[in-house]
Amino acid sequence: MSLNCYSGVLAVCVMIFSSTFSFQQDQPTVLLLSFDGFRWDYIYKVPTPNFHYVMKNGVHVKQVTNVFITKTYPNHYTMVTGLYAESHGIVANEMYDPVLNKTFSLNSKNIYNSKFWEEACPIWVTNQMEGHKSGAAMWPGTDVKIHGVFPTHYMFYNESVSFEDRVAKLIDWFTSDEPINFGLLYWEQPDAMGHILGPEDPRMGAIISEVDDKLGYLVSELKKAQLWDRLNIIITSDHGMTQSSSERVIELDQYVARELYTMVDHSPVVAILPKEGKLDEVYEALVNAHPNMTVYKKEEIPNRLHYKHNSKIQPILVMAEKGWEILQNKSDQLLLGNHGYDNILPEMHPLFLAHGPAFRKNITKEAVSLTDLYPLLCHLLSVNPLPNNGSFSNVEDMLIGELPGDAHPICCEQAPYAYFVGVLLGSTLVVVFLLVFIKHLTYSQLPNMQVQHSEISQPLLQG
Ligand SMILES: *[C@@H]1O[C@H](CO)[C@@H](O)[C@H](O)[C@H]1NC(C)=O
Ligand SMILES: *[C@@H]1O[C@H](CO)[C@@H](O)[C@H](O)[C@H]1NC(C)=O
Ligand SMILES: *[C@@H]1O[C@H](CO)[C@@H](O)[C@H](O)[C@H]1NC(C)=O
Numbered sequence: 001m002s003l004n005c006y007s008g009v010l011a012v013c014v015m016i017f018s019s020t021f022s023f024q025q026d027q028p029t030v031l032l033l034s035f036d037g038f039r040w041d042y043i044y045k046v047p048t049p050n051f052h053y054v055m056k057n058g059v060h061v062k063q064v065t066n067v068f069i070t071k072t073y074p075n076h077y078t079m080v081t082g083l084y085a086e087s088h089g090i091v092a093n094e095m096y097d098p099v100l101n102k103t104f105s106l107n108s109k110n111i112y113n114s115k116f117w118e119e120a121c122p123i124w125v126t127n128q129m130e131g132h133k134s135g136a137a138m139w140p141g142t143d144v145k146i147h148g149v150f151p152t153h154y155m156f157y158n159e160s161v162s163f164e165d166r167v168a169k170l171i172d173w174f175t176s177d178e179p180i181n182f183g184l185l186y187w188e189q190p191d192a193m194g195h196i197l198g199p200e201d202p203r204m205g206a207i208i209s210e211v212d213d214k215l216g217y218l219v220s221e222l223k224k225a226q227l228w229d230r231l232n233i234i235i236t237s238d239h240g241m242t243q244s245s246s247e248r249v250i251e252l253d254q255y256v257a258r259e260l261y262t263m264v265d266h267s268p269v270v271a272i273l274p275k276e277g278k279l280d281e282v283y284e285a286l287v288n289a290h291p292n293m294t295v296y297k298k299e300e301i302p303n304r305l306h307y308k309h310n311s312k313i314q315p316i317l318v319m320a321e322k323g324w325e326i327l328q329n330k331s332d333q334l335l336l337g338n339h340g341y342d343n344i345l346p347e348m349h350p351l352f353l354a355h356g357p358a359f360r361k362n363i364t365k366e367a368v369s370l371t372d373l374y375p376l377l378c379h380l381l382s383v384n385p386l387p388n389n390g391s392f393s394n395v396e397d398m399l400i401g402e403l404p405g406d407a408h409p410i411c412c413e414q415a416p417y418a419y420f421v422g423v424l425l426g427s428t429l430v431v432v433f434l435l436v437f438i439k440h441l442t443y444s445q446l447p448n449m450q451v452q453h454s455e456i457s458q459p460l461l462q463g
């Protein structure tokens with residue numbers, strides 16, 4: 001072999017390695033954005049040019065079935081695990097774990113107790129275990145150490161930090177020398193005002209317009225940073241919102257004494273822990289108490305809710321009908337808008353839009369489940385999904401290169417396949433090159449080696 005041939009082989013190796021390396025550098029990036037409490041139909045209430053801009057250039061899903069209970073923490077954890085609440089363990093915003101004898105409640109430090117989160121493994125942990133970097137701006141749970149890990153970059157939860165500051169951090173992380181491939185962004189509106197005003201209040205129009213402005217700001221900042229065209233962005237929410245009223249209040253005090261139970265989670269789906277030995281008494285007192293309230297013993301909770309198999313689900317669950325609130329008495333705070341109700345109700349369903357190089361443009365899809373978001377994210381990030389309750393085949397027709405109803409995820413298998421072939425071919429050529437090169441260098445020492453060989457082989461032959 002001539003030296004030219006060696007360099008030829010070397011050049012091919014370098015080419016293949018650099019192309020696999022640049023595949024890594026041009027790693028697909030994903031931004032997951034949640035506007036808390038953004039009901040699916042808010043984009044039709046008032047002009048929302050920025051949401052419509054994303055829709056026209058991306059994917060819009062009309063009906064997203066979120067998980068029961070339709071509250072913030074359970075659904076945000078579903079988005080990043082693909083699991084129903086009974087399986088990921090964040091079964092409510094307010095919980096009691098009888099095994100740990102510990103409570104979990106939104107406005108308290110006990111949400112930082114890792115044990116509550118570790119029945120599941122969120123996607124940022126998996127993403128980082130596969131060698132990538134994640135960055136989170138206030139997404140629920142991202143400032144908690146879960147399985148010993150925080151996101152590579154994260155912000156301590158502080159509702160006073162502006163949307164603009166959260167966006168600035170994310171753009172820093174996406175454009176740094178060691179960029180993240182996965183960002184999570186959370187914003188408290190329109191949920192916070194939705195609770196105060198109620199979704200039917202005309203003043204909600206201005207709140208929705210403000211959220212549209214926030215989206216517009218994000219898009220323009222991403223364009224400035226030259227990220228917009230290469231980022232896959234998913235804009236969604238945890239749940240919707242429905243109108244309540246002081247005329248639709250059920251007072252538990254009228255039916256059962258407070259001393260008989262602890263109210264673990266609050267309206268509109270009340271989790272009741274009866275005092276020792278009082279289960280049947282509390283159940284009997286409530287079961288036929290009010291026509292707009294359904295009472296279940298834990299084991300009777302309908303299977304379709306996937307809300308039974310967890311020790312943090314309490315012995316009695318009391319569910320209000322849409323628009324009704326369950327209080328102990330009228331001194332308890334009444335919200336004019338609420339969510340948490342049955343996830344079959346369209347009013348509880350969130351918005352879902354997707355945009356970016358991986359997504360088809362200007363398409364509308366009828367329905368997905370919020371659990372399907374996780375396999376979609378794993379596909380976009382090229383990470384291996386953990387066991388989950390979602391289905392990639394429900395979302396693959398959103399993607400470029402996927403045929404609707406095609407049973408085989410072509411795109412899903414092609415990218416890792418090409419990468420694998422590249423690595424295999426590259427390393428084979430390097431090994432061949434090195435073998436030939438070493439052989440060439442050691443050619444003059446070959447007689448020596450043969451002597452050594454025979455010396456080594458002799459005792460073996462004798463043994
Ligand atoms: C549970 O914890 C509380 C204090 O938070 C304590 O008073 C109670 O005795 C504990 N119960 C059990 C069964 O350990
Ligand atoms: C929360 O953010 C606000 C606004 O940036 C800041 O003034 C405040 O000090 C922060 N609070 C904490 C506890 O960090
Ligand atoms: C509440 O109960 C009344 C009486 O049974 C019934 O007419 C009404 O439809 C119920 N409301 C809802 C939202 O289910």
Ligand SMILES: *[C@@H]1O[C@H](CO)[C@@H](O)[C@H](O)[C@H]1NC(C)=O
Binds near residue numbers: 329330331
């Ligand atoms: C509600 O219950 C609390 C605690 O028992 C009591 O202090 C309050 O007066 C009650 N309010 C009404 C409107 O009955």
Ligand SMILES: *[C@@H]1O[C@H](CO)[C@@H](O)[C@H](O)[C@H]1NC(C)=O
Binds near residue numbers: 056362
């Ligand atoms: C989007 O699709 C609709 C029909 O599906 C079509 O009427 C409209 O012109 C398309 N818009 C763009 C910008 O391609």
Ligand SMILES: *[C@@H]1O[C@H](CO)[C@@H](O)[C@H](O)[C@H]1NC(C)=O
Binds near residue numbers: 083306388389
């Ligand atoms: C959801 O997924 C988990 C993990 O694979 C599994 O244990 C559970 O049984 C699934 N739930 C349903 C209702 O299929």
Ligand SMILES: [Zn+2]
Binds near residue numbers: 037072191192195
């Ligand atoms: Zn809320």
